[in-house]
Amino acid sequence: MQLFCIVATPRTGSTWLCSRLDGHDKLACHQEVFHPKEIFSKFHYGTETARPVGPAYELTKRFRNRFPRFFLSRLISKTMAQNAELQAVGFKIFPDHNPWLLNHLVESAQWKIIFLTRKNRLAQYSSLKIAKLSGTWVTPHSC
Numbered sequence: 001m002q003l004f005c006i007v008a009t010p011r012t013g014s015t016w017l018c019s020r021l022d023g024h025d026k027l028a029c030h031q032e033v034f035h036p037k038e039i040f041s042k043f044h045y046g047t048e049t050a051r052p053v054g055p056a057y058e059l060t061k062r063f064r065n066r067f068p069r070f071f072l073s074r075l076i077s078k079t080m081a082q083n084a085e086l087q088a089v090g091f092k093i094f095p096d097h098n099p100w101l102l103n104h105l106v107e108s109a110q111w112k113i114i115f116l117t118r119k120n121r122l123a124q125y126s127s128l129k130i131a132k133l134s135g136t137w138v139t140p141h142s143c
Contacts, residue, residue, distance in 0.1 A: 001080070001086070001087065001088070001089065002087060002088040002089075002112060003076065003088070003089060003090060003110055003111050003112065004029075004088055004089075004090035004111065004112040004113070004114060005090055005091060005092070005093060005102075005105050005111055005112070005113050005114070006018065006029075006090060006091070006092035006093070006114045006116055007092075007093060007094075007095065007102065007106075007113060007114065007115050007116065008092055008093075008094060008115075008116040008117075009094060009095070009117075010094065011118065012116045012117060012118045013116065013118065014092045014116050015031065015092075015138055017029075017092075017116060018030070018031050018091075018092050021090070022042070025085070026085065026086060026087040026088065027086065027087065027088045027089075027090075028042065028079045028083065028086050028088070028089045028090070029089075029090050029091065029092075030042055030075065030079070030090070030091035030092075031091070031092060032091075032092055032093070032094070032097065033064070033071075033072075033075060033091050033093075034064065034068070034091075034093050034097040034098045034101065035097060036097065038061075039059070039060075039061060039064065041059075041075060041091075042079065043059065043075075043078065058070070058071065058074040059071070059074060059075060059078065068098055068100070068101045069101065069104065072091075072101070075091075076089050090114075092116075093105075
């Protein structure tokens with residue numbers, strides 16, 4: 001089993017890349033599971049309103065924020081339990097989402113790191129400004 005992490009910044013095409021990878025039958029790719037406001041994973045999008053207990057608690061923001069490595073381990077386990085034929089599981093993270101965890105992943109031999117950048121920084125900046133003004137973060141072709 002290969003673990004991978006896509007390190008990106010907004011407007012670099014990371015949502016599109018994650019959705020393409022997740023479309024492969026031997027790969028699973030979660031989105032921004034360490035987003036400060038929400039958990040964007042294959043299992044749920046958004047903020048949990050209930051207060052789960054037991055195993056369900058392990059995939060909540062509270063658990064994620066207190067125990068990021070254990071959260072990630074549980075997320076991978078749940079992903080594998082849904083499809084035992086997976087050969088790789090990953091997710092994307094932005095540098096400001098959890099710098100401590102990101103540093104741990106980069107230093108770990110267990111994780112393959114994909115650094116995603118956009119050469120045209122002006123286009124990236126413009127795209128970010130447009131997304132903030134319009135409130136549209138994902139275009140139909142990116143999913």
